[in-house]
Amino acid sequence: MLNKLAAVLLAFAVPCAAAQDYPHKPVRLIVPFPPGGSVDLVARLVGKGLQDALKQPFVVDNKPGASGNVGAAYVAKAPPDGYTLLVGSAGVFAANQFLYANPPFDPLRAFAPIMRIVDQPNILVVGPKSPVRSVNELIALAKARPGKLGFGSASVGSAQHFSTEIFMQQAGVELLHVPYKGGAPALVDLMGGQIDMLFDTSPTALPYARSGKLRALAITGRQRSPLLPDVPTMKEAGLPDFEVVTWTGIAAPAGTPQAVIDRLNAAIKTALRGELRRQLEETSLIPVGDSPEAFREFMRKDADIYARLVKAAKIKPQ
Numbered sequence: 001m002l003n004k005l006a007a008v009l010l011a012f013a014v015p016c017a018a019a020q021d022y023p024h025k026p027v028r029l030i031v032p033f034p035p036g037g038s039v040d041l042v043a044r045l046v047g048k049g050l051q052d053a054l055k056q057p058f059v060v061d062n063k064p065g066a067s068g069n070v071g072a073a074y075v076a077k078a079p080p081d082g083y084t085l086l087v088g089s090a091g092v093f094a095a096n097q098f099l100y101a102n103p104p105f106d107p108l109r110a111f112a113p114i115m116r117i118v119d120q121p122n123i124l125v126v127g128p129k130s131p132v133r134s135v136n137e138l139i140a141l142a143k144a145r146p147g148k149l150g151f152g153s154a155s156v157g158s159a160q161h162f163s164t165e166i167f168m169q170q171a172g173v174e175l176l177h178v179p180y181k182g183g184a185p186a187l188v189d190l191m192g193g194q195i196d197m198l199f200d201t202s203p204t205a206l207p208y209a210r211s212g213k214l215r216a217l218a219i220t221g222r223q224r225s226p227l228l229p230d231v232p233t234m235k236e237a238g239l240p241d242f243e244v245v246t247w248t249g250i251a252a253p254a255g256t257p258q259a260v261i262d263r264l265n266a267a268i269k270t271a272l273r274g275e276l277r278r279q280l281e282e283t284s285l286i287p288v289g290d291s292p293e294a295f296r297e298f299m300r301k302d303a304d305i306y307a308r309l310v311k312a313a314k315i316k317p318q
Contacts, residue, residue, distance in 0.1 A: 026057040028084050032071025034064045036184035038201035042248045043087035049271030067155035068092040076110035080255035087250050095306040099157040101317040111251035113295040118285040119247045121221030122163050123205040125214040135237035142173035150176045150195040152186030159246035163199035165313040170239050203283040220244040225284050
């Protein structure tokens with residue numbers, strides 16, 4: 001009886017000791033998209049916060065491909081020791097499983113959620129030489145040229161893609177999808193006039209909108225951004241049912257000790273009470289900082305929403 005009790009206590013003590021010692025070497029933050037996008041920005045800011053809190057380097061490693069699946073699958077197969085983490089968007093954590101005929105992982109089985117870090121609205125932007133100056137003008141032009149106006153996205157099934165699918169449904173227009181390998185290349189082509197519009201993530205679109213390199217028509221959140229106070233919400237611009245807020249979260253491979261998950265969650269929460277919060281908010285990101293359990297439930301509910309959107313938009317799995 002005493003031997004069994006000792007074994008139970010030892011099994012409990014080992015993860016706790018590991019968590020107290022964690023991290024004792026550099027940690028990799030895998031971003032499944034190219035540098036320059038909003039997920040990459042969040043990863044670098046959070047990595048700096050974790051490095052300050054836990055006194056070890058948190059190094060961002062970009063592994064783009066297949067709408068984020070390449071980098072996410074890499075993390076899913078990594079040792080569950082807390083030294084390889086995934087910083088991803090709603091695509092890899094919720095949507096992609098419905099966009100691929102043979103998805104390489106099931107998000108809720110493959111990952112141990114740590115935290116939903118931020119929410120973020122998108123900004124509807126057009127190029128600086130576009131004749132369009134309002135959402136109503138954009139809708140009128142799209143109806144006059146059905147299927148001719150090109151919209152960019154970071155990839156099939158990205159936040160930009162789904163935002164535009166919802167826009168097409170609610171505005172009653174048909175647009176041409178031009179997917180890219182990340183949001184940054186789409187922004188470059190929008191500024192160059194190769195595409196006509198883009199629902200881009202707010203942190204990446206914001207500086208271009210404020211400098212006049214892009215024209216912001218509307219923001220997809222429930223309220224205006226204090227950083228773009230003259231830009232209306234989509235509801236104010238004439239689509240009363242339009243509200244889209246995307247998000248970025250962090251997770252570890254399934255099987256990572258709960259004590260390590262909790263230590264990471266607590267460290268990010270501490271960082272979110274200081275300089276990290278200011279840095280996120282000044283790029284129009286909305287800090288969340290929820291628990292691992294709340295993030296898992298949010299992933300489950302968001303997956304249900306994306307399943308319905310994929311079906312309604314008649315997007316065929318690749």
